[in-house]
Amino acid sequence: MGGLRQIAAVTMLNLRTIPQRLGSSAVAVFGIAGVVVVLVAVLSIAEGFFAAMRSAGSPTRALIMRSGADSEMTSGLGGPETDIIKQAPGIARDGQRAIASAELFVIVDLPKRSTGTDANVPLRGIEPSALQVRDEVKVVEGRPLQFGTNEVIVGRAASRLFSGLDLGSEIRSGQNTWKVVGIFTSGGSVAETEVWCDARTLQSAYRRGNSFQSVLVKMPSPQSFDELKNWLTSNPQVNVSVRREEEYYAAQSRALTTVIRTVGFAIAGLMGIGAIFGAILTMYTAVATRAREIATLRALGFNSVAVVVSVLAESLGLAAIGGLCGGLAAYAGFNGYQTSTINFQTFSQVAFAFRVTPGLLMLGLLYALVMGFVGGLMPAIRAARLPISSALREL
DSSP states (O other), rough: HHHHHHOOOOOOOOHHTGGGGHHHHHHHHHHHHHHHHHHHHHHHHHHHHHHHHHHTOOOTTTEEEETTTTGGGGOOEEHHHHHHHHTTTTTOEEETEOOOOEEEEEEEEEEEETOOEEEOOOOEEEEETTTHHHHHHHEEEOOOOOOOSSSSEEEEHHHHTTTTOOOEEEEEEEEEEEEEEEEOOTTTTTGGGEEEEEEHHHHHHHHOEEEEEEEEEOOOSSGGHHHHHHHHHTTTOOOEEEHHHHHHHHHHHHHHHHHHHHHHHHHHHHHHHHHHHHHHHHHHHHHHHHHHHHHHHHHHOOHHHHHHHHHHHHHHHOOOOOOHHHHHHHHHTTTTTTTEETTTTEEEEEEEEEEOOOHHHHHHHHHHHHHHHHHHHHHHHHHHHHHHHHHHHOO
């Protein structure tokens, strides 16, 4: 108990004297805060992109593509194949009609509102049952498209980020003109980056014949997936792969999120080295200015462990302040910020919002404490080894 009282007494003395060293302490706090801001901000990009892709998937939907295709862009299905697919057991039905949408996926060039540079925006051809398959999609402005015409509806994120997608405007792609009649939402998922039109009209416009790239189906329950997959993969009339929609989008997001997280940790690691040196200099300064005080405490019987813990506690306290400030700054500056990036699987734009999650804030604080501990360790050891007699003679 005596040792603990010594540690508490010396630690509180150190913390109370921080205002006397406000300048050097602020350097350490701001350095660590800067590192935390960068780390949390970069990782929030990956969190936002992953959330947009993940929220597009539903456990009661399955995506059917040509066997061997890793994305809709590389898939191809003939019209007769899609008719056979819709006959499979495990698909929810509205009367005798399968709740399924055979779809076509192409890219159109549209300028970004922020920069004016062209971006690859997905144009998806859908069937009338698509809104029944994706029951989370709601037309919030205008009206649904009329099938058999050149009308389109656009996702709210796409309308916000790309020029020419306002309600009532027209999109020109080659010799084709599409009129925007509605804007829809889908709970912030990747679908909000897309433009939707009639699949048959899109086939004609792009000379695709009676061909599609995927079939999205709604299942009565998640447990229906195995029945659906077994029937289709064992049917010699079709050559397809069947994937749960949520698994498909999780795989689509994996490559980019891995790259972003790797870059984020690399940048934070390099910046963290500088912040650690800042903490070391700060704590060495603190030890040097309090050399006589430390020596006096040692002469009065305070042990070296109490001195080490007190210096580390001060360093960790400054680091915690820096971590909290950095996390709050990252949340205020980046959370919810709307942007878009390329999906390497489909080479099309995906709109998403930065997401500063509680997990990222905790990670930033933990990283700050690690920097504070490493930065305070050597000065703490030096303080504990400080010769009492020579320190007492210092002015």
